[in-house]
Amino acid sequence: MSPYVYIALAAVVALVAGVFVGRLLAGKARQDQEAEARARAQQLLQEAEEKANRIRDERIQQSKDKFRTLKHEFEQESRRQKAELDTELTQRRQAVVEQEQSIKQLTQTTQKQLDQIQRKEKELDTLRDKLQNDAQQQRDRLDAQEEKRQTTHEAQLAKLQQREAEAEEKARQVQHQLETISGLTAAEAREQLVESLKNEAQLQASSYIKDVVAQSKLTATKDAKKVVLETIQRTAAEHAIENCVSVFNIESDDVKGKIIGREGRNIRALEAATGVEIIVDDTPEAIIISGFDPVRREVARLSLHLLVKDGRIHPARIEEIVAKTRKNIDEEIVEIGEKTIIDLGIHGLHPELVKMVGRMRFRSSYGQNLLQHSREVANLCATMAAELGLNVKHAKRAGLLHDIGKVSTEEPELPHAILGMEMAKKYKEHPDVVNAIGAHHDEMEMTAMIAPLVQACDAISGSRPGARREMMESYIKRLKQLEETAVSFDGVLQCYAIQAGRELRVMVNAENVTDDRAQELSYEISQKIEKEMQYPGQIKITVIREMRAVAYAK
Structure with missing residues (x-):
């Protein structure tokens, strides 16, 4: 075989061996990493468990402390309520004892009065029996006298008739002589006599009535003064004279510029929303709120306080704050009314x-x-x-x-x-x-x-x-009449009397009132005020027509 073949085979064997060894090494490294990760996880788990146990112990200790605190407060409150109940029970027992003593005394007094009444009834019965006996004896005597009179009645009657005839004749003769002497008839003389007696009786009656009335007035005046003086002494109240201005204190004069706003738009919006006059002058660290209506002044003062505290002062924010303040004032009014009736027990x-x-x-x-x-x-x-x-x-x-x-x-x-x-x-x-x-x-x-x-x-x-x-009531009526006069015209939305009634600011609807109509409206209001009202000096009528364009971005 060629040596290249052996080299290739050796290379293949070496490659296979290297792959095998690499896998063994990679597996071992992976096992080491897994073991290390398990150890790390076990450590983290142990630390988390220790932290959880520590937090649990702290919470348990806090709960125990809070429980002990609440228990202590509950025990104190229970002891206080028990003491109050004991005190109230003691007072009620004393009141019951006093009432029982009063009832006992009243019972004794009533029994004495009953005994006196029974004794007087017995005396009255005895007196009534005696009077009955006396009356019977008197009737018997009268019957005897009546029988005696009847025996002589006829003779006396004849004598009386004869005397009456003689008296009538003499009376006619005397009347004729009197008429001849006085020149008056009997009827005319009778009328004059009756009139004279009537005048005399009226004079005497008037004098008597005058004396009685004077005596009654003297007594009544004395008693009435006594009641009034005792009432005034037992009722004391403070007297506070109301004025027409309020002072809003500020920390720095820099706030005045924010309240006025660019070209005065903030102060105009505030005056239009509250109906008062905001006076920003050289007075250090103070702003004057002028207006005859105390509710308006209070709304303006609280609104200024919230605006200055918030720092965002612009017309939209002003209207929002004023609306919120008005709602709070309405709630405060209800609270004041409820507190008043509770204080008075109504x-x-x-x-x-x-x-x-x-x-x-x-x-x-x-x-x-x-x-x-x-x-x-x-x-x-x-x-x-x-x-x-x-x-x-x-x-x-x-x-x-x-x-x-x-x-x-x-x-x-x-x-x-x-x-x-x-x-x-x-x-x-x-x-x-x-x-x-x-x-x-x-x-x-x-x-x-x-x-x-x-x-x-x-x-x-x-x-x-x-x-x-005394002048305050007429002053307020005049200011209200000024506002009502301006509001009666068409197109007027709001109207406020400011500067102690020397200026009338009228806000109109810009959609219904044009600029020319605003000028005419100021003149018409001034003419109506001149005809229908009485006032010192002059009154400035300012008609304000303001166009606002509002859109919403969605």
């Missing part, structure tokens, strides 16, 4: 009336906070009713609701007392409460016993020093 009030009670917190009357005034009137009425023995619950209810007509959203052409009465009647209040509300300004007849109390307590609360400022 139950079963209709939810709409509760909401109106809460709205009184943001309303003032003659500069006096309406809710504070109503709470004070309610307490005064309850105290007076207790002193006079009247229904305390009805008096307190009427005192709280007597000015409820001032916060009506409808505001028809009715006095607030009559409007409040209609609302109370609508929500099924007691007739005495309804009458007290409607009659507290003498706009209808008082039929309930608590009606004079509500009227008197209303006067007491309003007449305390510093309680009211």
Whole structure:
């Protein structure tokens, strides 16, 4: 064979041997890797198990600690509640003992009174028997006298007839002489005599009535002053004079530029959304919010607080924040109303009336906070009713609701007392409460016993020093009349009186009102205000027509 064949065979054998050896080495390496991987996995598994055990132990320890803490708090709360229950039970036991003693004393007093009544009944029976005997004896004597009179009656009757005839003749003669002397007939003289007696009787009766009335007034005035003074001394309330501006404090004057915005667009959007005037001047670290409506001022103040805190101030964000703040204010109004009726102990009030009670917190009357005034009137009425023995619950209810007509959203052409009465009647209040509300300004007849109390307590609360400022009510009415006058025109969306009523800002619908019509509208509003209203100085009417283009990218 050729040596090349041997070389080829040797090469093939060497190749086969190399492949075989390579496979053996690769298998061994693979086995080593697998063993190493198993060892690594076993180590990781062991570490994970140890970590899980450690976490489990920590969680178990935390649970035990929390359980011990909760158990300790529960035991403390249980001991506190037990102590309170023991205290309350002790107080109730004392009250029961006192009531038992009072009942025992009342029973003894009642028994004594019964004994006195029985003794008096016996005395009356004895006196009645004696009077009956005396009456019988008197009847017997009268019967005897009557028999005696009857025997002489006929003779006396004849004499009397004769005397009557003589008396009639003399009377005719005297009457004729009197008519001759006086020149008057008998009928005319009788009329003059009757008229004279009537005048004299009226004079005497008037004098007597005057003395009685004066004495009654003196006594009644003394007693009434006593009740009123005791009531005022027992009821004390703070008086806060409302104003028409609020101050919003800021940390830095740099915020003022953000609130004003580019070309004033932010402050215009804020004023249009809230209906107040935002005054940004040189006052350091302060912004003035001006407006006659406290609700609007509060909405503007809270909205500014949220906007400054958030940092994003632009018209769209302003409208969103103002809407959210209004919703929160509505919820706060309900909470204020519920807290007020709970504090006063009034139950079963209709939810709409509760909401109106809460709205009184943001309303003032003659500069006096309406809710504070109503709470004070309610307490005064309850105290007076207790002193006079009247229904305390009805008096307190009427005192709280007597000015409820001032916060009506409808505001028809009715006095607030009559409007409040209609609302109370609508929500099924007691007739005495309804009458007290409607009659507290003498706009209808008082039929309930608590009606004079509500009227008197209303006067007491309003007449305390510093309680009211007389010009405030007329000022607010003028501002509301300004806004109502502008809103009555077609195309007007919103209207706000600002700068203490010296400026009227009117927002109109840009689609229905053109620029030329906006100028005409400002003139027409000014003319109507001049004809229908009385006001000092001049009023600036600003009609704002704003076009907004809105599109959505989807």
